[in-house]
Amino acid sequence: xxxxxxxxxxxxxxxxxxxxxxxxxxxxxxxxxxxxxxxxxxxxxxxxxxxxxxxxxxxxxxxxxxxxxxxxxxxxxxxxxxxxxxxxxxxxxxxxxxxxxxxxxxxxxxxxxxxxxxxxxxxxxxxxxxxxxxxxxxxxxxxxxxxxxxxxxxxxxxxxxxxxxxxxxxxxxxxxxxxxxxxxxxxxxxxxxxxxxxxxxxxxxxxxxxxxxxxxxxxxxxxxxxxxxxxxxxxxxxxxxxxxxxxxxxxxxxxxxxxxxxxxxxxxxxxxxxxxxxxxxxxxxxxxxxxxxxxxxxxxxxxxxxxxxxxxxxxxxxxxxxxxxxxxxxxxxxxxxxxxxxxxxxxxxxxxxxxxxxxxxxxxxxxxxxxxxxxxxxxxxxxxxxxxxxx
Numbered sequence: 001x002x003x004x005x006x007x008x009x010x011x012x013x014x015x016x017x018x019x020x021x022x023x024x025x026x027x028x029x030x031x032x033x034x035x036x037x038x039x040x041x042x043x044x045x046x047x048x049x050x051x052x053x054x055x056x057x058x059x060x061x062x063x064x065x066x067x068x069x070x071x072x073x074x075x076x077x078x079x080x081x082x083x084x085x086x087x088x089x090x091x092x093x094x095x096x097x098x099x100x101x102x103x104x105x106x107x108x109x110x111x112x113x114x115x116x117x118x119x120x121x122x123x124x125x126x127x128x129x130x131x132x133x134x135x136x137x138x139x140x141x142x143x144x145x146x147x148x149x150x151x152x153x154x155x156x157x158x159x160x161x162x163x164x165x166x167x168x169x170x171x172x173x174x175x176x177x178x179x180x181x182x183x184x185x186x187x188x189x190x191x192x193x194x195x196x197x198x199x200x201x202x203x204x205x206x207x208x209x210x211x212x213x214x215x216x217x218x219x220x221x222x223x224x225x226x227x228x229x230x231x232x233x234x235x236x237x238x239x240x241x242x243x244x245x246x247x248x249x250x251x252x253x254x255x256x257x258x259x260x261x262x263x264x265x266x267x268x269x270x271x272x273x274x275x276x277x278x279x280x281x282x283x284x285x286x287x288x289x290x291x292x293x294x295x296x297x298x299x300x301x302x303x304x305x306x307x308x309x310x311x312x313x314x315x316x317x318x319x320x321x322x323x324x325x326x327x328x329x330x331x332x333x334x335x336x337x338x339x340x341x342x343x344x345x346x347x348x349x350x351x352x353x354x355x356x357x358x359x360x361x362x363x364x365x366x367x368x369x370x371x372x373x374x375x376x377x378x379x380x381x382x383x384x385x386x387x388x389x390x391x
Contacts, residue, residue, distance in 0.1 A: 006089070007032060007374060008040040010106040011097040012063075012075050017046070018265050019213065020292040021122045024158075024179060025097055031367030040091065042082070044075035044102065059085060061102055075102025082109040091115055093374050097122055099148045107151060116377040119152040120177070121145075121166065122289055146171055153377040156370075158290035159310045177370055178314065180363035181295035188301035188355055190269070190276035199261055199277075205238040206341065209278035209302070211271075211293045212285070214247035222284035222330055224256055226305070229334040234341055244274050275300035279347065280340055283312065286327055298322065299358035301351045305337040315361070321353035 013019060015026040032039050040056065044063030062076045075098075082105060093116045096103045103119075110117045149155040149171055156177040157163045163174050201207055208230065210223055227241045241260040243253065254262055266274050275281075281297035283306040294311040297304050304322035306312035316322035323340055325332035340347050 002375075004036045004038060005092045005371075005374060005378065006038045006040070007093055007095060008042060008086075008091040008106075009095045009097065010042045010103055012044060012100055012102060013098070014041065014043050016267075018267060020290065021097065023292055024122070027180070027363050028095075028367060028370055031363060032371065035367070035371060037371070040089075042102070042106065056089070063102075075100055077101040077105040079105035079109045082106055083113065086110075086113055086115065093118060093378050095120065095374065096152070099145060104148065107148065111151065116380065117152040118154045118156060118374060118377045119149050120156045121149060121162065121171075122158070142169060153380055154373060156373065159314055161309045161313050162289045175373060177373065178366060179290050179292055179295065179311070180366045181292070181299045181358055181361050183299045183359045183362065185269070185272050186275055186296045186299035186358075187272065188276050188351075190272040190300070192273045192277050195273060195277045199240055199242060201238065201240055205240065206280060207240055207242050207278040208280045208282060208337075209242040209244060209274070210282050211244040211275065211297070212283075214243070214245050214249045214253060216249060217285070217287045218247075218249075219284045219286050220249060220253060222333060223253075223282055225330060226282055226284070226334045226337050227257075227260075230337055230341060233338045237341070242274070242278060244271070272300065275302065278302055279351075280305065280337065282337065283307075284333065295358055295361055298354040299361075301355040303340045303347050303350045304354060305333065305340065307333065315357060319350075321350060321357050323350075 009025065009029060011021070011025050013022045013025070015022050029039050029041065040059065042059045042061065045060040046063070061078045061081070064076060086109065090113070094106060094110050095118050096106055097120045107117060146169060154173050154175055155171060157166060157174055158177060158179055160176065163176060166174055196207060199207060208227060212218055214220060223241070223243070227239070230239055241257060242263065243257070243260055244263045244266055246265045250262065263274060275296060278300070279302065281302040281304045283291065283294055283297070283304065285291065286307060288310045291311040294304060294306060295315060298315060298321065304312070304316060306316065306322065306324060307327045308324040309327050312322070312324060316324055318324045323336035325336050340350060
């Protein structure tokens with residue numbers, strides 16, 4: 001029987017917050033606890049935590065408002081607080097999911113105490129900076145992220161394309177940890193005719209949907225161009241654009257897309273029904289490390305249109321269970337979406353194949369792999385400690 005580990009997970013975001021990182025960390029944390037491990041969570045105090053106190057499994061730290069992300073807090077540096085706690089109850093290994101001040105203080109505390117650190121590359125902050133008019137910071141951010149991750153025992157990346165990009169930028173000791181999907185929650189049977197009727201769609205009409213944060217880094221201008229292409233290519237068909245999610249660009253998109261239906265943020269069963277009630281899923285983002293929504297859309301049986309990178313590159317076989325375009329080629333993206341609607345049988349087969357593929361992408365294998373990577377870091381850290389004690 002394998003020994004249970006004391007694992008500390010440090011992150012700026014966690015459920016019930018709605019984003020891919022929070023969803024992933026919630027799944028990993030629950031999965032490790034189900035396998036018998038003690039998991040301690042360190043994160044900033046959020047607005048919903050006013051009556052929540054710290055305990056052996058949770059340490060809440062002070063935070064600052066995060067620009068562009070209303071309601072989220074950016075954790076403050078807490079190195080001395082972490083060192084006091086970890087001297088009393090020493091973790092076997094840390095998993096640092098975010099690289100802000102809280103993550104940096106955890107990294108420094110762990111190095112002083114000789115605790116093994118595994119880090120996760122969850123967000124392309126260096127690419128986001130240029131989208132927010134901070135292009136001059138892109139090189140500086142890349143240097144910092146490389147410095148940060150190269151000081152951990154191992155850095156986990158969610159996709160092959162992300163690993164290749166980071167290797168090219170001289171990040172070291174990278175390993176792949178992909179993502180799973182709850183294929184019972186996200187399922188074609190969650191389709192609701194009443195919801196489609198609310199959207200103004202009859203049987204045979206096409207709901208073109210997008211799910212995600214409505215922000216500059218998501219390349220959402222392509223939604224309008226692609227949907228306009230579909231309408232001009234198939235003027236005889238009834239098409240409706242459905243946008244699910246919220247963010248700083250929502251007001252602008254509502255002006256640019258006056259005929260689209262904006263559903264705001266959805267979660268749980270409601271989100272699953274919104275997915276399953278669609279037909280085609282447009283995912284124009286170029287800045288994803290993975291893109292959990294791609295797997296959720298596949299599991300819901302949608303015809304997915306995406307760029308050939310991250311989750312789409314790993315899980316979509318062009319023309320079989322979705323369609324792909326070369327990254328940045330907007331014309332090819334629009335053409336791929338139009339091809340999906342050319343023949344009804346084409347879209348039907350693609351959607352069936354999408355569901356079949358996604359139903360095999362569960363979380364259990366991912367969590368087992370994550371556990372192995374954490375154990376490996378513990379062993380490597382112990383070897384280094386023993387070597388340092390030799391005369």
